[in-house]
Amino acid sequence: xxxxxxxxxxxxxxxxxxxxxxxxxxxxxxxxxAKANSVYWGKVLEExxxxxxxxxxxxxxxxxxxxxxxxxxxxxxxxFGGMEAASMGxxxxxxxxxxxxxxxxxxxxxxxxxxRAMWASGMRPGHLVHNTFSYHLTPAGMMVDxxxxxxxxxxxxxxxxxxxxxxxxxxxxxxxxxGGTPSFLKILLDKGEELGRDTRxxxxxxxxxxxxxxxxxxELAERGVRALQCFGTAELGLVAYESEAMEGLITDEDVLVxxxxxxxxxxxxxxxxxxxxxxxxxxxxxxxxxxxTGDLTAIMPGVSPCGRTAxxxxxxxxxxxxxxxxxxxxxxxxxxxQLMQRYPEIxxxxxxxxxxxxxxxxxxxxxxxxxxxxxAEKLTESLQGVTKxxxxxxxxxxxxxxxDGKVIAxxxxxx
Numbered sequence: 001x002x003x004x005x006x007x008x009x010x011x012x013x014x015x016x017x018x019x020x021x022x023x024x025x026x027x028x029x030x031x032x033x034a035k036a037n038s039v040y041w042g043k044v045l046e047e048x049x050x051x052x053x054x055x056x057x058x059x060x061x062x063x064x065x066x067x068x069x070x071x072x073x074x075x076x077x078x079x080f081g082g083m084e085a086a087s088m089g090x091x092x093x094x095x096x097x098x099x100x101x102x103x104x105x106x107x108x109x110x111x112x113x114x115x116r117a118m119w120a121s122g123m124r125p126g127h128l129v130h131n132t133f134s135y136h137l138t139p140a141g142m143m144v145d146x147x148x149x150x151x152x153x154x155x156x157x158x159x160x161x162x163x164x165x166x167x168x169x170x171x172x173x174x175x176x177x178x179g180g181t182p183s184f185l186k187i188l189l190d191k192g193e194e195l196g197r198d199t200r201x202x203x204x205x206x207x208x209x210x211x212x213x214x215x216x217x218x219e220l221a222e223r224g225v226r227a228l229q230c231f232g233t234a235e236l237g238l239v240a241y242e243s244e245a246m247e248g249l250i251t252d253e254d255v256l257v258x259x260x261x262x263x264x265x266x267x268x269x270x271x272x273x274x275x276x277x278x279x280x281x282x283x284x285x286x287x288x289x290x291x292x293t294g295d296l297t298a299i300m301p302g303v304s305p306c307g308r309t310a311x312x313x314x315x316x317x318x319x320x321x322x323x324x325x326x327x328x329x330x331x332x333x334x335x336x337x338q339l340m341q342r343y344p345e346i347x348x349x350x351x352x353x354x355x356x357x358x359x360x361x362x363x364x365x366x367x368x369x370x371x372x373x374x375x376a377e378k379l380t381e382s383l384q385g386v387t388k389x390x391x392x393x394x395x396x397x398x399x400x401x402x403x404d405g406k407v408i409a410x411x412x413x414x415x
Contacts, residue, residue: 006244008119008151011253012308019310023256026281028053034287039082040073041287056267059256059290064265064277066292067235068321071099080104086285095139097234105139106285112139112237113252114147114206117230120243120250122204123177125152130170130202132158132180132188133209139234140209144179147238153177160184167197174201178225181209182216189223206230211316231316235288236278240313245305248312254281257313258290259299262320262407263333265290273298273405275320276313296320296405322408326353326389327360333407335386339364342382345375350401351391355412362391367398 007013031050034041044063053059074081079094080102088094092107105111123129129148135141135157148155156175158166166188178185185205192199205220205227212229220227230241231249239257240249251257258267259274268274276297280288296319300312323332331351340346348367353360364383368375372395379393 003124006120006306007308008116012116012250012310014309016309019253023281024054026254027059027256027279030279030281030283030287031289033283034085034289037085038287041083041085041289044289056258059279060258060260060265060267062290064260064290064292065288067099067101067233067294070101070235074102080286083287084285085287090285093139093142095234096137098138101235103139103235104285105142108284110146110150112143112146112232113254114143114230114232114238115150116147116252117228117232117238117241118144118147118153118177118179118206119151120241121177121206121228121230122226122244123148123151123153123206127177128154128156128173128175129177129179130156130158130166130173130175132160132166132178132184134159143232143237144206148177148179163187163191164195167192167195167199170201171198176201176203178202178205178227180205180207182207182212182220182227182229183210185220185225185227186216189220189225200224208232229315231313233293235286235291236280236293239276239278240315243304243306243308247304248300249315250304250306250308250312251310253310255279256281257299257311259297259313260292261333261337262296262322262405263335264337265292266337270299270301271403273314273317273403275405292320294320298403298405317405320405322406322410324353324408324410326362326387329387329389331362331387331389331408336364336407338386339379339382343375343379345369346379347398348401350406351408353408353410353412360412362387362389364391364393365401366393366395367401368395369398371395 028050035045091104093105131144133140133144145155202225205225207229228242232238238252240251256279258277260277261268262275276293276295278291296317297313303309345368346366350365352363376393383391
C-alpha cells in the first residue's frame with residue numbers, strides 16, 4: 001500500500017461495473033458455501049440457486065435474517081443456532097454481543113476489515129493507535145486492533161475506564177491516533193486539560209459505537225484532532241466509513257448494503273429512508289446474508305467527491321423497530337406493509353398514533369394519486385382486519401409524508 005495515497009487499495013476507485021461484476025461473483029460463491037456448510041443458512045437458502053443470483057432483484061428474494069431474532073434462534077440450539085459454517089476448532093475466538101448474540105472470529109488478517117476505515121481517517125504505517133474499544137465479550141476492541149495491524153500500526157489496548165492511567169500512557173507514548181467512541185475521547189481530553197496533562201499527540205481519530213455530532217467534531221478539530229466516523233457491528237464488521245470529503249459514509253468493498261421498507265424485505269428507491277440490510281461477501285466460518293440490522297439509513301445518489309466509487313449511505317438515522325402498543329394490542333410495521341401489498345395504488349403509508357381524551361387514536365396516512373373515497377373505505381376496513389383495531393384513513397398526495405423511514409409514528413404524550 002502506498003502511504004502517500006488517500007486510498008488503501010485500487011478497489012476503492014474501480015468502476016461501478018467492475019465492482020458489481022466482482023461482488024456478485026463473490027456473493028454467489030458465498031451463498032453456495034453457506035448453503036453447503038451451515039445448518040441454519042442451508043434452510044434459509046433451501047429454495048435459492050446461488051448461481052441464479054445475478055443482481056439486486058434476485059438477492060431481494062432471499063429471506064431476511066433479523067438481528068432482533070438471532071438470540072431466539074441461537075437459544076437452546078447449540079452455541080450458534082446452526083448459523084456457523086465451521087467447527088469450533090476452526091475459530092480463533094468466540095464473542096458475546098448484546099442480545100445475547102454469539103459469533104466467532106477467524107484468525108485472518110483484518111477479519112473485520114476495519115483497516116479500510118482507519119486508512120481513510122488518516123492512520124498510516126508506523127504509528128501508535130490508542131484503542132479504547134472494549135476487548136472483552138464483544139469484538140469491538142479486536143476490530144480496531146486487527147485493522148491497525150493490517151496497516152502496520154502498533155496498538156495500545158486501553159479499553160474504557162481508568163482515565164488517569166490512560167492519560168499517563170498518552171503522555172509517555174504520545175499516540176497520534178485514537179480509536180473508540182466520541183464521548184470517551186472527550187472525557188480523556190477534558191480530564192487531561194483539568195489535570196494539566198499533555199494530550200496534544202492526538203491528531204487523528206476513528207469514531208464508532210455511538211452517534212458523532214457535528215458540534216463535537218468541531219470541538220475536536222479546534223483541539224487539533226481530525227476525527228472521522230464509521231459504522232459497523234459485531235456480526236458484520238465494517239459496513240461503511242467516512243472519508244475526508246465527509247459527505248455520507250462509503251460502503252465497505254466487501255459488503256452489499258440494501259435499504260428496505262421497515263417490516264418487509266422490499267428494497268426502497270435510492271434516497272428513501274428505510275432499514276439497513278447487509279450481506280458480507282466472504283466464504284467463512286460465519287456467513288451473514290441479508291442481515292436486517294434494525295437501523296435506519298438511506299442510499300445517497302452519486303459518488304463521493306473524494307474519488308471513492310462505492311455506494312454511500314447517509315449514516316445511522318435511528319432504529320427501524322417501530323412496533324408499538326395501541327389500546328393494549330401491538331401493531332407492527334409488517335401489518336402496514338400487508339395493507340400496501342393489497343393496494344398497489346398506495347405509494348407510501350404511515351400509521352400515526354395519537355391520544356385524545358385519554359383514548360388511543362390511529363390514522364393511516366396513505367400517499368396516492370387523487371382522493372378516492374371508495375379506496376379510503378376499503379383501506380379503513382382492511383386496517384381493522386389486519387390490526388384488529390379501528391382507525392381512520394387519510395389519503396394524501398405523493399411526497400407529502402416525511403422521508404424518515406417511519407411506518408408507524410407514535411405521537412402520543414402521556415404528560
